[in-house]
């Protein structure tokens with residue numbers, strides 16, 4: 001990825017690009033311009049700004065951090081890994097997301113289908129040849145159907161928000177880390193050390209992540225035998241793992257394949273985060289393109 005104009009925190013600044021701070025823009029490959037503020041006029045992922053939304057999100061993370069334990073995740077993976085709730089196509093699932101709004105997200109209050117298309121279309125402009133990456137953008141949040149009654153109507157704390165490993169110490173870079181104090185695992189010596197139940201560079205595939213839409217969609221894609229490349233599956237599975245891809249924590253659990261895949265996740269994340277906007281995509285117009293990708297990488301009907 002070539003970054004043409006950068007803000008200081010993203011890297012070294014080229015001499016010729018020195019412009020006043022408030023006029024700087026981050027432009028990604030092919031021209032996607034990273035906005036400075038979200039549609040609420042705030043910086044992205046600001047969990048501390050005073051507002052009603054902020055109160056709701058803090059509450060969200062409080063409940064999330066108390067309840068996501070090793071035992072809980074194990075139970076959910078077993079239960080949802082059976083994939084016996086529904087049969088439908090990927091596109092049918094996209095349409096279901098029309099009804100879903102994510103309460104953990106400080107930057108977006110549009111229906112989730114818009115977020116999927118905004119992400120995928122922004123990637124498509126900058127990476128026209130990586131069709132697997134467009135499709136990964138389209139489907140990365142489909143696991144949020146877990147909120148719907150037909151999927152058990154799970155509470156928001158068990159579906160959305162940032163994810164993190166369970167079974168070892170919770171890293172301080174995780175949003176609202178202070179609330180882990182009340183998580184039973186934080187007081188259990190089997191789970192509260194740097195490695196916990198894991199070993200050095202064991203590979204993220206062997207690490208259990210807090211339960212939510214990422215891991216569920218990964219299970220759906222894998223069990224239904226998608227032909228997406230391993231980087232696509234990695235993006236789906238770890239896109240909410242900000243402690244890893246933004247803060248660089250938990251690197252001691254990664255193997256070489258994870259290191260390679262992380263490069264794509266870092267690219268993906270910019271589009272996932274910064275494409276959230278009030279300018280909506282015309283669903284019918286782009287639908288034929290995405291249907292063709294779905295046909296290429298997935299069976300017509302999937303088990304969910």
Ligand SMILES: O[C@H]1[C@H](O)[C@@H](O)[C@H](O)[C@@H](O)[C@H]1O
Nearest residue numbers: 102104105160161162239240
């Ligand atoms: O609030 C958001 C949202 O739920 C996203 O889908 C998820 O990927 C993020 O990590 C999370 O913080």
Ligand SMILES: [Fe+2]
Nearest residue numbers: 140141239240
């Ligand atoms: Fe997500």
Ligand SMILES: [Fe+2]
Nearest residue numbers: 115140141272
């Ligand atoms: Fe997303």
